[in-house]
Amino acid sequence: MDEAGQGDRAEQGAIPIRAARIQDVAKLADVSTATVSRALATPERVSPEARARVLEAIAKTGYVPNPAARTLRSQxxxxxxxxxxxxxxxxxxxxxxxxxxxxxxxxxxxxxxxxxxxxxxxxxxxxxxxxxxxxxxxxxxxxxxxxxxxxxxxxxxxxxxxxxxxxxxxxxxxxxxxxDNRAAASRMTRHLASLGHRRIAYVSGPANNILERERFQGFKDGLEAAGLPYDPALILPGDYTIEAGVRAGQDLVARSTRPTAVFCTSDEMAIGLMRTLFSAGLRVPEDISVAGFDDIEFAAVAEPSLTTIHQPRRxxxxxxxxxxxxxxxxxxxxxxxxxxxxxxxxxxxxxx
Amino acid sequence: MDEAGQGDRAEQGAIPIRAARIQDVAKLADVSTATVSRALATPERVSPEARARVLEAIAKTGYVPNPAARTLRSQxxxxxxxxxxxxxxxxxxxxxxxxxxxxxxxxxxxxxxxxxxxxxxxxxxxxxxxxxxxxxxxxxxxxxxxxxxxxxxxxxxxxxxxxxxxxxxxxxxxxxxxxDNRAAASRMTRHLASLGHRRIAYVSGPANNILERERFQGFKDGLEAAGLPYDPALILPGDYTIEAGVRAGQDLVARSTRPTAVFCTSDEMAIGLMRTLFSAGLRVPEDISVAGFDDIEFAAVAEPSLTTIHQPRRxxxxxxxxxxxxxxxxxxxxxxxxxxxxxxxxxxxxxx
DNA sequence: AAGTTGCATGTAATCGATTACATGAGGTTG
DNA sequence: CAACCTCATGTAATCGATTACATGCAACTT
Known part of the structure; x- marks a missing residue:
């Protein structure tokens, strides 16, 4: 609306309304737009003198190439x-x-x-x-x-x-x-088994998730390596969220015979699960051991701190x-x- | 490498290499490019028949407007x-x-x-x-x-x-x-005071941070409202991270006279701080109360669960x-x- | 019936860069 | 010395949309 008016007036004023274009730089540096473009993209194909003039003009105008135009042409x-x-x-x-x-x-x-x-x-x-x-x-x-x-x-x-x-x-x-999700899950499972746990529960990720499939395979690998039987009753459904851990915990708390260790396939679930266990008066790890997966920031400062699989996320x-x-x-x-x-x-x- | 070769051969084949352009749609719908553009941007300015033909052509060609071209022109x-x-x-x-x-x-x-x-x-x-x-x-x-x-x-x-x-x-x-950071911090401070706490520590955010300044003002407001003195010795530096909470905890643990409550200006710091207290054999909240700020997901499942200020983040x-x-x-x-x-x-x- | 209005549409300028091709200067080679 | 190459540079086509302006037609007004 009034921008147009301002634009007209601005010619003699202080505030440049439009951003500098390659043409403005070219004119100021007394070269063609092609040379300006080349000075930026392929400086070695432009004479040092021209390049210097272009860079100076760019600094003076505050020119920044228009990304839309660049993209349109160069894809x-x-x-x-x-x-x-x-x-x-x-x-x-x-x-x-x-x-x-x-x-x-x-x-x-x-x-x-x-x-x-x-x-x-x-x-x-x-x-x-x-x-x-x-x-x-x-x-x-x-x-x-x-x-x-x-x-x-x-x-x-x-x-x-x-x-x-x-x-x-x-x-x-x-x-x-x-x-290597499978190897990592196997490793954790064997770790739990090596500490004497024989009834190890597994809190899964979402069904059909590839991580879940691999980790589950790893869990079974680990059981097998430790000579432990696979018991479907010890598989609890989850989806990597805190809430899923809470629900899995409720399930466990309600049972008469409980596993002695729980392998959660995410730290979030492990933390949610521990929460539920505490609320029910169970202690970790005295009554039940809990392991996680991922090693998120909170794993180290959870109470108790969480044994887990570290993923180099960064x-x-x-x-x-x-x-x-x-x-x-x-x-x-x-x-x-x-x-x-x-x-x-x-x-x-x-x-x- | 071999992509180019494929491209050359594709001309007679099945796979269209280039994405459909507005011109292709216009030709197919037997209208001008302007009409295609209008059919999308201002459908009410195009006759129903033309619009229908355009939409059909778009569906047939899989046309998606090129954003770079659109941006270049329309800014x-x-x-x-x-x-x-x-x-x-x-x-x-x-x-x-x-x-x-x-x-x-x-x-x-x-x-x-x-x-x-x-x-x-x-x-x-x-x-x-x-x-x-x-x-x-x-x-x-x-x-x-x-x-x-x-x-x-x-x-x-x-x-x-x-x-x-x-x-x-x-x-x-x-x-x-x-x-309202100030009001919220004041609220929490008064809450702590109302429970009988008189030595309340404050773990700050980064110096010069606006949130920090407001929350700190709120903390002082709260002290004043509760008739408690302000004691600079109870102000611990922080920066909202878990690590800062851990450090603040170490500071507290080392003291001979400790505050009875700590107000951390982020949940991360509160969780880190509790971790350090536990490691030193202190209990929360029996030995020392800890409050947070933000109400992140982990606040509810921390052990003990964290009293905090809920921010509606979403x-x-x-x-x-x-x-x-x-x-x-x-x-x-x-x-x-x-x-x-x-x-x-x-x-x-x-x-x- | 002439004039006016409004609508649907088309033509072509435009956005601002990149880059294929052309040009001319200067250097090299046989 | 002619032919050729290289290098720095310029000219202008191009990317693919949006949109100002022009046009033609139908409907309405008086």
Whole structure:
């Protein structure tokens, strides 16, 4: 409305209304726009004198290239999409940070999509991606876009580089960055068994979740290695949340014969479960040992402190971002990167 | 590498390499590109027949508008930047979710910048913003961009709509969404005093932080209201992290006369502090009461469960996003929105 | 019937960069 | 010395949408 008026008047005034364009820089440096562009993108192809004049003009005008124009022409956005199932989950925040810092160093920005279990959102972000708003994506949600829908017309194929982080995507020919969930779960199970526990309960992740399947396999591996029988009655359903841990705890409290140890496949569940046990007057680890998975920040300061599997979350994020950057810049990347986990022994698990 | 080869061959094959453009849709629907554009942006200005043909053509081609082209012309990105001091901090994740869901509903995407205390990053994102990559920003970091630097050339003024969330920005003429930190801190202090505590310690946030200043004022208000003296020896430095709580706990443990209650200005610090007290053989709340602030997820399941101030984090995020969207769409927004907090009484605080 | 209004639509300018191609200067080679 | 190459630079096409302006037609007014 009145902006136009201001714009007209501003010519003689102090406040430049429009941001400087490449043309303004070119004029000031007395070169063509092509030279300005080259001075920034490929400085070695511009004479030192011209480059100096261009840089000076840029400093003087405060020129910042218009990303939309750049993207339109070059088809590069310097943006990466990070798809995650639940932004509010503590587990992801440090991973995100690892991703963000690595992307940032390479000049990429990060767009976050919290799917929140909504297929609409997933479709939206699939379209978003197909529209070319990002150069690549990190998938933390365990599956590719739009694998569900099939219909008339092309389903907007996504052809940009992708990497899968944490939750491997079976059959997808993209780099997978993860830990060895099966080995880690087996390790924890054997640790519990080695302390004399013979009735070990297992609080699971969501059914069909790939992490869950691997950890569950690891749990069974561990039982077998320790010569313990597998008892379906000791498998409690969960979904990695605090509330699931609380519910699993209620289940246990209500039982007449209880396990002596519980392996929760997330720290959140372990903390929720311990809470319920305390409320029922049970002690950890005296009455029942509790183990977690992930080693989130609160694991070390829980009461009692939590024996768990340490996941290098920041490094996972960094590795995923690096792999993606490799792809984006035309380099190749290993198809599978597995980072080491660590069994962290604290106070929530004790010998029988 | 071999992608190019595939591209060449694909011409006669099944896979369309290029995404459909508005021209393709226009041709198929037998209308001009202008009509296609209008059919999407202002459907009421297009005849029902033309609209139907356009929609059909869009469905057939899988057309998605190119955001770069759209942004270049219309100067709208439909992107919002969220600036936060620390992505790995649990406190922010639920706020982010509130922001994200509200933005999403309004058709905006969210770009996250984790400043991580780095001035470089701040400068980068200031440039990012100045370059017009986002339509607006939510600032959770307590200050505006680039208030520090002054130099030759225009410092790339940022003129897009901004809102401040949680940490108010004094003097900035932008909507501020927050809680009444002072009143909440006062409330908690009076609660502790009402239970008979007379030596109440206070674990602070970072010096100069606006939240800290307000909460500290509230603490003093509360002391005064309860007729208690202010004792500088009972003020412990902190920065809202678990580690700061641990350190404050070590300080307390080492003292000969200890306070009977500790008011930590974040739940993280309260949890870290309790951890240290336990390790030293002290009991909460029998030996010492501990109160927190924020009511993060873990507050309810900590052992003992944490008496704290509940902040409506999701609603804060939603309110900030709504305010920003109002501004982005040319509506006005209240300059100050204060959401209600709640004193949540749990087990970590007991009468003297 | 002439003039006015409003609607649906098309034409083409425009946003601001990148980059293919052209040009001319200076250097090298046979 | 002609032919050729290299290098720095400029010219202008291009990316794919939005939108100002123009146009043509139908309906309404007087």
């Amino acid at each position: 590069k956005t310097y943006m990466v999409l990070v798809v995650l199932p639940d932004l509010a989950n503590t587990f992801f925040s440090k991973i995100l940070r690892g991703i963000e810092e690595t992307l940032f160093e390479a000049g990429y920005g990060m767009i976050i999509s919290d799917l929140d279990g909504s297929p609409e959102k997933e479709a939206h972000f699939a379209a978003f991606t197909a529209a070319g708003r990002v150069d690549g994506a990190v998938l933390l949600n365990g599956h590719l876009f739009g694998q569900s829908r099939e219909g008339e017309g092309q389903p907007a194929r996504i052809t940009i580089p992708l990497v899968a982080l944490c939750e491997a995507i079976p059959g997808a020919d993209i780099p997978q960055i993860e830990i 490094e996972l994020g960094q590795a995923a971002a690096s792999a993606l950057i490799d792809l984006l810049q035309g380099r190749s990347s290993p198809k599978r990167i597995r980072l080491e986990t660590e069994l962290v022994i604290r106070d929530s698990v004790a010998p029988l | 709208k990105t439909y992107m919002v930047l969220v600036v936060l001091p620390d992505l790995a901090n649990t406190f922010f994740s639920k706020i982010l979710r509130g922001i994200e869901e509200t933005l999403f509903e309004a058709g905006y995407g969210m770009i996250i910048s984790d400043l991580d205390g780095s001035p470089e990053k701040e400068a980068h994102f200031a440039a990012f913003t100045a370059a017009g990559r986002v339509d607006g920003a939510v600032l959770l970091n307590g200050h505006l961009f680039g208030q520090s630097r002054e130099g030759e050339g225009q410092p790339a003024r940022i003129t897009i709509p901004l809102v401040a969330l949680c940490e108010a920005i004094p003097g900035a003429d932008i909507p501020q969404i927050e809680i 609603e804060l995020g939603q309110a900030a996003a709504s305010a920003l969207i109002d501004l982005l769409q040319g509506r006005s927004s209240p300059k100050r929105i204060r959401l209600e907090t709640e004193l949540v009484i749990r087990d970590s605080v007991a009468p003297l």
